[in-house]
Amino acid sequence: MKVGIVGATGYGGAELVRVLHAHPEVSNLIVYSSSKQGSSLSETYPHVSHLPYRLEEIDPVAMNEANDIVFLAAPTGVSSQLAPALLAAGCTVIDLAGDFRLQDVEDYEKWYRKTPAPEEWIMRAVYGLPETNKEQIKTAQFIANPGCYPTASILALAPLAKAGLIQAESVIIDAKSGVSGAGRSASLGTIYSELNENLKIYKVNEHQHIPEIEQHLSLLGYASPITFQTHLVPMTRGIMATIYVNLKQEMTEQQVRDLYHTFYADAAFVRLREKGQYPATKEVLGSNYCDIGFSLDERTGRLTIISVIDNVMKGAAGQAVQNANILFGYAEQTGLQMIPVYP
């Protein structure tokens, strides 16, 4: 496939370059930028100084001609303009931003406080979480790649939600993220001295991923509001969601684990931990895996689910490539089998 990447100077775009440059089915790769067109990618990123990529101008018609698929790694609020133009030109598009994930434009306005994308295109966007939505992805022209927190959260809850086992109003997601999720832009809140040796909670009860998680849990069968908090951890990559749920019926921890093993039997990137083992974020760093562990507390009957991903990979670029693989009929793991970098 011939691929284009818009926004290659951001972290999500740079990670797409890392994955797609080494992807065995990619025959051509073009990088685009609105702010730095004409410069070499290695001026922004010396880590790819051995690669010849030059940032090209954004022109939807030309982009459609040059590429079989375009990945949009532009900031939320930009995709809403760019994606329709590309789609109208006939392009197949995977959008990594949040602009087309919420089916309800009022939700978008409320949580993002931005002007929503055109509703006709929102309606056509397929939510790109392969583990729950693979059939729709296969035939999509336009994929809205899930958010990082929603990926970790929904994967951790999908089997229970689908089986109707979660008690209403019982879901609490305590999520923690590395700082790369904030992207590559200067702000006082993300400078090193403010975040190092520090742990912060942010967007308390106001994170825009709340409606995204609720919408997709609802489609899976759990239609109830969630409590969702997000914390900034002094590390670069990694998300952990520690999730608390009450079950509708009594189950053993092993029954829960069995349910997940069945649900994810064909999932290439979900790894389930055995009894007494819990995932840590470093165990997926640089890879597309989502690792999940369980503990059912006999004292309280409450189930704790721990889910980790690399936010830049399974939470963004890796998942986008996984979606492209499905779309183009390649094996889902193609170009994504890198082992996590440890330590």
Added chain:
Amino acid sequence: MKVGIVGATGYGGAELVRVLHAHPEVSNLIVYSSSKQGSSLSETYPHVSHLPYRLEEIDPVAMNEANDIVFLAAPTGVSSQLAPALLAAGCTVIDLAGDFRLQDVEDYEKWYRKTPAPEEWIMRAVYGLPETNKEQIKTAQFIANPGCYPTASILALAPLAKAGLIQAESVIIDAKSGVSGAGRSASLGTIYSELNENLKIYKVNEHQHIPEIEQHLSLLGYASPITFQTHLVPMTRGIMATIYVNLKQEMTEQQVRDLYHTFYADAAFVRLREKGQYPATKEVLGSNYCDIGFSLDERTGRLTIISVIDNVMKGAAGQAVQNANILFGYAEQTGLQMIPVYP
């Protein structure tokens, strides 16, 4: 006061030296060690190389004669032997370990998996959380200094527990800690390369601070099991407890905040955040403060309380000195008014 510190080569003991050396009411300070007696403290800790302290032998009778009060910063399991000998010799003792915090010896055996201390001394130990237990502390001979997580957790819940406002079985504490809580001892699990750029959950549903928190919430009026999980964050100091509770009756966030302002009106070290402001761990680093913020989610009705402390200060050494101040009739803040080190 003349003070002795046992275990000055650990992190808690070193912090006691930092605070007590500068304490205006301390006329003499002696440090003790079982493993390094005879050596200079600066051999272990070059950061105090300008101070003349030499580690002395542990001898309860001599220690009682030389000191008005002895702080035990020995590992859990050691205090259970040492404290009774010191107490029998007539010494006033503040124990920073976990050996005398649980009134129920079966709880101790179950959660600590160690032999409990003699029950007669457990019965005499006063739980040293000044904000909820000051009157008892004033006249105590023997104080069991609270654990780090319990301090952050109980301070965050005490006003609601005391007012009987928390719904049964609704308390979930998602706690995160820096690594210094693991102490100064070599283990594969705490080496730098395993923890840096990593976020871990540990002792899932098995942390020994669970019964400590439950016991003291119960004394405050909330007698219901809690869910409590602990995470290791790649930073040295700091604890954050993100706490989720359902209230028994409808309240506004401001009513909750008012309740806390009233409850903590005389508390020297509790700082409450205003609406929309939430504490970060670095904002208390090196100090004895406990900062608390609130968010009542109108969508779910669930209250989130965020509480942060420096685990080595308010979670250990600072709180111990606060207890000593109360015991000796000094102003509670004496020697503890250092501003957090920021950044």
Added chain:
Amino acid sequence: MKVGIVGATGYGGAELVRVLHAHPEVSNLIVYSSSKQGSSLSETYPHVSHLPYRLEEIDPVAMNEANDIVFLAAPTGVSSQLAPALLAAGCTVIDLAGDFRLQDVEDYEKWYRKTPAPEEWIMRAVYGLPETNKEQIKTAQFIANPGCYPTASILALAPLAKAGLIQAESVIIDAKSGVSGAGRSASLGTIYSELNENLKIYKVNEHQHIPEIEQHLSLLGYASPITFQTHLVPMTRGIMATIYVNLKQEMTEQQVRDLYHTFYADAAFVRLREKGQYPATKEVLGSNYCDIGFSLDERTGRLTIISVIDNVMKGAAGQAVQNANILFGYAEQTGLQMIPVYP
């Protein structure tokens, strides 16, 4: 003394607040800001939310009336305007910026690429390194507080320079700093994700501290150009200078150490390490100490000197207070005896 702090919303200013608020000789403290006047200091810095400071307007005449001394913690380039106005109003001033450190205005223009301060005031500024310049400091109206790197470097070399023992053209200073030296302002180069898990060299052969070090080594007797490189280390506080010199005559390591012990016999904040012991930055964190170690390599005859400071303390705010103590006739250590925060 009644003290004023300009630029209290920067890191140097915040550290001055931390030190001066607890200083036993400070009877009144006023904070000033050009950008945030009228707001509470705790809006910028929640770590001082228990303190009542409000940021006041900058007005030289009023500031002179209200204060016995004003500390300028404004950015380099701002002090050059503000200091003369304050000085003309009669104020005693300690300037933490670089504007008045270089006696040669051409050097300033070349290395800082800014318009220099008025030369008449540059001439009157006393270089505030107490260990080498105490007599001049005692009677100064205006002190130029040294830079962070120069403090670590000059203290490490002063005894040898003064004794005329350093071979010409042999000094190489390989300096490493935590990120707080870059100050509290948003820039792409200092965001967390770019610096964490990363080690960078910067301003290669172009750092503005080169002429400052050379000027003061020259005054001490070593008039020869130095090689000086600076690296950004993923930590918040701390500077280490690893310094390589060839000696003019053969000496043993112990003779070098003895020379330093004699030179720094009365220095309150210089701590010398014994044979085989070398300082680490954390051993001075939060304190005003400068720790120095030595190794004379018998194979090459080259001497390596290792010097560490906390860049925000001995490299900025702490040293400024030390200078104020000397100026006002207090004991040099007054308000500066805090033990380093460890771990």
Added chain:
Amino acid sequence: MKVGIVGATGYGGAELVRVLHAHPEVSNLIVYSSSKQGSSLSETYPHVSHLPYRLEEIDPVAMNEANDIVFLAAPTGVSSQLAPALLAAGCTVIDLAGDFRLQDVEDYEKWYRKTPAPEEWIMRAVYGLPETNKEQIKTAQFIANPGCYPTASILALAPLAKAGLIQAESVIIDAKSGVSGAGRSASLGTIYSELNENLKIYKVNEHQHIPEIEQHLSLLGYASPITFQTHLVPMTRGIMATIYVNLKQEMTEQQVRDLYHTFYADAAFVRLREKGQYPATKEVLGSNYCDIGFSLDERTGRLTIISVIDNVMKGAAGQAVQNANILFGYAEQTGLQMIPVYP
């Protein structure tokens, strides 16, 4: 090729698994361990929990039969016993430890303070730095893989040394490393709380890599003692060598750069920075690149060379695989073209 890895539970061994598992020419991979034989590799390393590797017993004869090549990632001091047995059995071996790098056994005893390996095998070991020694590597049975610091240092100096341009006694290498170089074993000196927010110098003038660097610079033409210091930086991966040299003859910086471009014209993994650009460690993280930058200071005439590698890759496992590629006649980059993980 069929490959075996001894010591797969260490960091070097784990990295060999990461690289060789994905290597297109590896048909079979077996992992060996003396301490954990019989257990699954994923018990030690959950990040490879999707891989089926079981740790096998170490038996030189069986290992020779099962593998075309064996990588020894055992600790220094173990290889000296194991390698001869494997070699005697006919095995091709690449040893990542330090046991066979020094041709002079007295040097080994002096710097390593261990019993040296049998001299006959030391004589047969080929130093595996492909950029300077490729012809010998092609036909070797036994390769001593270079140390991490020597790799960064020798690559930075080789072109100048070979050209005879370095002034005698002028080389100073100020090296900085992440903590993973200390390996995966518990010691008080490498626990998180001691190293985080800290910068340390260690093995001052005593590092065992000094004779390794001197030996190979000598072979390249520079036979003069060096000054070499090592620092521990609070990060996991990465080495930077900041190298100071005086040139024998006057050269421009561009002439130096041209010399390196010529010398490394065919080097797959050396990337040279242009004027005013300097490498940072993160720009090679997870990859086999060595990035080098230059600055010739016109004031002092001294040249500063900055060289960075990932110590676990080009400093250990990656370089070992590069050597194996050369040995087996594959393209040197085979399996090693992963782009650095950034951020």
